[in-house]
Amino acid sequence: MAIFTQLEEFGHEEVLFCQNKDVGLRAIIAIHDTTLGPALGGTRMWPYETEEEALADALRLSRAMTYKAAAAGLNMGGGKAVIIGDPKKDKSEALFRAFGRFIESLKGRFITGEDVGVDVNDVEYMYMETRYVCGLSPAHGGGGDPAPVTALGVVQGMKACVQEQFNATSLEGFTVAVQGLGSVGSHLVELLVNERAQVIGTDIDEEKVRRVVDRFGIRTVPPDEIYRVDADIFAPCALGAVINDETIPQFKFKIIAGSANNQLAEDRHGEELHRRGILYAPDYVINAGGLINIYVELEGYDRERALRMTRSIYYNLRKVFEIARQENIPTAQAADKLVEQRIAMVRKLKDMYTGQGVHRMRWETR
Amino acid sequence: MAIFTQLEEFGHEEVLFCQNKDVGLRAIIAIHDTTLGPALGGTRMWPYETEEEALADALRLSRAMTYKAAAAGLNMGGGKAVIIGDPKKDKSEALFRAFGRFIESLKGRFITGEDVGVDVNDVEYMYMETRYVCGLSPAHGGGGDPAPVTALGVVQGMKACVQEQFNATSLEGFTVAVQGLGSVGSHLVELLVNERAQVIGTDIDEEKVRRVVDRFGIRTVPPDEIYRVDADIFAPCALGAVINDETIPQFKFKIIAGSANNQLAEDRHGEELHRRGILYAPDYVINAGGLINIYVELEGYDRERALRMTRSIYYNLRKVFEIARQENIPTAQAADKLVEQRIAMVRKLKDMYTGQGVHRMRWETR
Numbered sequence: 001m002a003i004f005t006q007l008e009e010f011g012h013e014e015v016l017f018c019q020n021k022d023v024g025l026r027a028i029i030a031i032h033d034t035t036l037g038p039a040l041g042g043t044r045m046w047p048y049e050t051e052e053e054a055l056a057d058a059l060r061l062s063r064a065m066t067y068k069a070a071a072a073g074l075n076m077g078g079g080k081a082v083i084i085g086d087p088k089k090d091k092s093e094a095l096f097r098a099f100g101r102f103i104e105s106l107k108g109r110f111i112t113g114e115d116v117g118v119d120v121n122d123v124e125y126m127y128m129e130t131r132y133v134c135g136l137s138p139a140h141g142g143g144g145d146p147a148p149v150t151a152l153g154v155v156q157g158m159k160a161c162v163q164e165q166f167n168a169t170s171l172e173g174f175t176v177a178v179q180g181l182g183s184v185g186s187h188l189v190e191l192l193v194n195e196r197a198q199v200i201g202t203d204i205d206e207e208k209v210r211r212v213v214d215r216f217g218i219r220t221v222p223p224d225e226i227y228r229v230d231a232d233i234f235a236p237c238a239l240g241a242v243i244n245d246e247t248i249p250q251f252k253f254k255i256i257a258g259s260a261n262n263q264l265a266e267d268r269h270g271e272e273l274h275r276r277g278i279l280y281a282p283d284y285v286i287n288a289g290g291l292i293n294i295y296v297e298l299e300g301y302d303r304e305r306a307l308r309m310t311r312s313i314y315y316n317l318r319k320v321f322e323i324a325r326q327e328n329i330p331t332a333q334a335a336d337k338l339v340e341q342r343i344a345m346v347r348k349l350k351d352m353y354t355g356q357g358v359h360r361m362r363w364e365t366r
Numbered sequence: 367m368a369i370f371t372q373l374e375e376f377g378h379e380e381v382l383f384c385q386n387k388d389v390g391l392r393a394i395i396a397i398h399d400t401t402l403g404p405a406l407g408g409t410r411m412w413p414y415e416t417e418e419e420a421l422a423d424a425l426r427l428s429r430a431m432t433y434k435a436a437a438a439g440l441n442m443g444g445g446k447a448v449i450i451g452d453p454k455k456d457k458s459e460a461l462f463r464a465f466g467r468f469i470e471s472l473k474g475r476f477i478t479g480e481d482v483g484v485d486v487n488d489v490e491y492m493y494m495e496t497r498y499v500c501g502l503s504p505a506h507g508g509g510g511d512p513a514p515v516t517a518l519g520v521v522q523g524m525k526a527c528v529q530e531q532f533n534a535t536s537l538e539g540f541t542v543a544v545q546g547l548g549s550v551g552s553h554l555v556e557l558l559v560n561e562r563a564q565v566i567g568t569d570i571d572e573e574k575v576r577r578v579v580d581r582f583g584i585r586t587v588p589p590d591e592i593y594r595v596d597a598d599i600f601a602p603c604a605l606g607a608v609i610n611d612e613t614i615p616q617f618k619f620k621i622i623a624g625s626a627n628n629q630l631a632e633d634r635h636g637e638e639l640h641r642r643g644i645l646y647a648p649d650y651v652i653n654a655g656g657l658i659n660i661y662v663e664l665e666g667y668d669r670e671r672a673l674r675m676t677r678s679i680y681y682n683l684r685k686v687f688e689i690a691r692q693e694n695i696p697t698a699q700a701a702d703k704l705v706e707q708r709i710a711m712v713r714k715l716k717d718m719y720t721g722q723g724v725h726r727m728r729w730e731t732r
Binding site: 002003004008011012016018019020021051084107 | 368369370385471472
């Protein structure tokens with residue numbers, strides 16, 4: 001079993017196994033760290049073969065949420081829920097409502113929303129039982145499509161990159177290779193064109209390629225070729241693990257800055273970029289726009305505020321690059337360091353505060 | 367791992383793994399069923415060899431709490447917490463306060479108190495972080511010693527037994543064999559003497575025997591002989607599993623009614639008593655006085671109310687005996703049936719209510 005060993009290794013506070021036999025619900029809620037605030041993270045539904053797999057996913061993804069929220073400067077911790085089941089066969093109103101009651105029972109310590117296998121309709125069922133969900137349809141106070149916000153965050157991050165790497169103050173004249181022309185990628189292309197950058201795009205879906213070319217007249221290449229095009233910046237906006245042993249030797253890029261999750265196949269690939277002098281914008285720092293959008297939704301959605309907060313990704317990356325420069329470490333390590341420092345600082349403050357607070361309470365109420 | 371399989375088998379709603387590396391806390395909180403109300407159950411500290419053992423204990427004991435609370439007619443569900451550690455070496459204020467914060471985070475869904483390895487001082491540390499603990503010292507609003515209340519409950523249960531078995535309305539003239547002269551046993555002897563019953567006592571601790579003999583002048587026997595004395599009623603108030611293949615053939619008793627937990631070694635021993643026409647007062651029904659005492663503490667302690675509620679154990683057992691008589695089943699089975707009927711009935715009512723309530727809320731707030 002060794003659950004506690006895993007919790008200690010990952011640094012989790014708690015993990016909850018929820019069951020409702022009547023509706024066939026088996027779910028795991030992992031709360032990684034609530035030092036900065038309530039744990040925020042989506043709910044994933046997946047036909048995991050074993051409980052171990054489901055637990056491993058919940059632990060891994062919830063820790064990533066802690067880092068992402070902390071790096072974005074949000075007062076939020078990290079969590080994640082997984083429902084064991086096949087999204088194509090096992091969904092029902094009863095199941096999501098039962099799950100919603102578990103979320104409600106946590107009284108806001110965990111706030112969730114859509115993720116792989118869980119869509120806005122499922123979240124609406126959860127919302128029947130709990131307020132602690134987000135990513136609702138705009139009609140119900142939700143923030144709507146997060147893609148434009150994520151894309152804006154990537155552009156802000158790119159600006160921090162060109163500042164660091166070329167001492168440049170705008171993206172004008174730089175060439176950007178955008179991998180993936182889906183919702184985030186196509187918004188990114190639009191923003192880059194407005195910034196007067198050159199764009200080279202690619203996507204495995206030819207229909208998406210055609211649509212972007214029709215609108216913005218950018219140059220495109222077949223999917224395999226994107227890694228070796230002559231561009232200053234590579235923006236992975238589709239798959240994970242695209243920075244790996246096969247792709248790195250092809251890179252002529254000086255900067256990697258995109259919205260995809262888990263861009264580095266392994267940690268050592270971040271070290272390799274560092275050795276080659278390629279500036280890497282750590283994925284969870286630069287792609288936080290979507291999360292910021294959700295954070296704003298929790299406070300009552302305001303598009304302007306979401307966009308304003310997303311601009312801070314520029315400053316967050318500047319801090320990461322400063323640590324990396326001063327300590328001569330890869331940027332991915334510097335980002336982790338920034339997060340861990342922030343959490344440790346807040347934990348220290350809270351410990352001091354809580355100690356006093358509790359004592360005061362004890363003496364006053366007796 | 368198979369945690370969900372176990373949860374389904376036992377019928378649990380959820381199980382929570384809590385960890386705080388800084389203070390060395392590893393705890394499991396099992397919430398079995400909250401249909402009737404918040405889950406109530408003690409916190410045990412024990413040097414479990416494996417996580418599996420700790421989980422098994424938490425699951426087993428929390429389910430037993432559901433049955434006990436439901437049989438006592440309380441609006442409480444069943445839960446239990448276990449802390450993995452050696453009570454002699456691993457205790458600290460920091461550990462119990464960290465655990466208290468987990469209890470607090472459940473916001474009253476689980477209410478806990480002392481159990482094996484956890485004493486009133488440890489509960490006081492937990493209380494620094496959460497109100498959701500009970501069994502505090504009387505100075506802090508606690509109910510104090512539950513033993514006299516438990517003993518009263520056993521006497522009420524015995525009255526239901528003599529009513530059922532002999533159509534008698536008092537214990538006067540009946541002979542009762544009391545096994546264990548500790549806190550509950552000695553209070554029981556006092557109450558039985560007041561009821562003009564004959565008492566035969568035993569204990570492995572000679573000092574305890576001497577003290578009870580000095581005060582009440584009862585007859586005593588060596589520990590081994592208690593199973594074969596000539597008495598109408600056997601009151602096990604010490605060890606569990608004292609109704610087993612070795613002891614049953616020795617019984618001349620017509621009634622078994624005592625405060626010990628888990629009196630039947632196995633379910634089949636309850637069936638054997640049934641075959642032999644020995645009336646068994648199911649342990650968790652007759653020994654609920656201590657739990658009732660804690661329940662009253664949660665509402666603001668009132669000794670009179672605790673004693674009054676404990677008298678209802680008479681009626682609870684009458685209901686159990688009625689089911690057993692009508693269906694010709696062992697009383698232990700009848701008690702489980704009573705509990706399951708009560709929970710199913712309340713669940714049905716709640717489902718109806720919740721369904722409507724949620725719909726109303728949705729339409730009014732949008």
